[in-house]
Amino acid sequence: MIDDILKKIAQYKTIVIIRHQNPDPDAIGSQAGLRAILQQVYPQKNIYITGIDLPVLDWISPMEKISDSTFQDALVIAVDTANERRIDNDGAYKKAAEIIKIDHHPNVDPFGDINWVDDTFSSCAEMIFSFTEKIPNFQLNKEIAAPLYAGIIGDTVRFLNGETSYRTLMTSAKLAKTGIDISKISLQEDEMSLQVAHLEAYILNHLKITDSGFGYIIIRKDTLENFQLDDGEIDHVVPLIGRINKVNNWIVVSEKNLNRFRVNLRSKCIPINGIAEQYGGGGHPLASGAYVDSIDKVKDLIADMDKLNKHAE
Structure with a gap:
């Protein structure tokens, strides 16, 4: 499935990565991590992450303001979004040429032209990491690892919930190996006003x-x-x-x-x-x-x- 998605990505000059309303660390971390991955592989492409900005999660990544016309003839990738009505967008995404859905919730609404849905993953960020293992000569770095790690610990509540698996811990270890400050990320997610x-x-x-x-x-x-x-x-x-x-x-x-x-x-x-x-x-x-x-x-x-x-x- 990842190979099919990468082939589709290669066909488009403009890619917009969207997610669900009321975003959590996994939604934003998946957006930011996937963009950083694709920017490394395709530096010539226009790749955007968009949605309502949440000040409490800007430390993972701020969103970008784009015009509705940006979606025209673009490829849209919806991450961490179980059903179409929860997409954080006013409908402009429907102008896209194609939509890819990447999600780890039960597949109640396969709204994408391509749907990669696997609810055995702890988080969408854990799924996004799989891209890095399919790309030849790919260099995992802190820019990619930090938002993905934030997404994983966000959805697993710092490895407390039942979706945490051996694969989750191995993925997290590989992200941590890049030198990201895992303690700082955990403290930021745990911090409250x-x-x-x-x-x-x-x-x-x-x-x-x-x-x-x-x-x-x-x-x-x-x-x-x-x-x-x-x-x-x-x-x-x-x-x-x-x-x-x-x-x-x-x-x-x-x-x-x-x-x-x-x-x-x-x-x-x-x-x-x-x-x-x-x-x-x-x-x-x-x-x-x-x-x-x-x-x-x-x-x-x-x-x-x-x-x-x-x-x-």
Whole structure:
């Protein structure tokens, strides 16, 4: 599959690498890492990474502003994006001549002309690294390694989750061998603002845990605004609940816009992506997300998550 993708890349002068909305380190790291790989192989090509900038992740790589016309006759590569509706773009990408999808989520929406989807990988960044092993005389360097390493430790939560494998650790070791500062990258991903620290305190004080071991918190719009978070910062608090030993699975519900609720679903062992899909979302078996448009649907989702635990028992 990588050989087929590289042959397709060779045919285009302009390549635009896109990803999903509400990007995480894996999405941005995959974009930046893939661009650096392709720039080394094809220095004459125009290669862009684009999407909404998140100040909290600019240390991995800032995004580029490009005109809609740039997509015309270009090759678009969508990384770390399970379904087309989650693409972080206003639709201009549809002007592209062809689309390649590279993703490690379950393949619920094969929207690309070429779809390389493999959910046995810990992260999309781990998949992107595979390109470096298929290119003759390729020189892995810090510029490539740093964003890919950030993506891997981001999606594995610094090697804590179940998708971490021998291959993940071997890939990470090869990236670390370039001399990147792995401690600095880990500290940057773990660092939080004072506002996020206050939000974590709020969550611990207001968290509800059912008898089945399901934990949940609903943060309404007026409460969320009090914390004055930057875009993307709420994602820092999602793993917090999972550190509680009585919690088996959990959700963080945040209402950024009135009656528009973002739901982050997580689990230690029971697959929860099926419930995310029931509510129009999706993701990994142990880490998924969805948007719902009413508090009643949020309550339904909470009930379904609690039942999931009871059935597992």
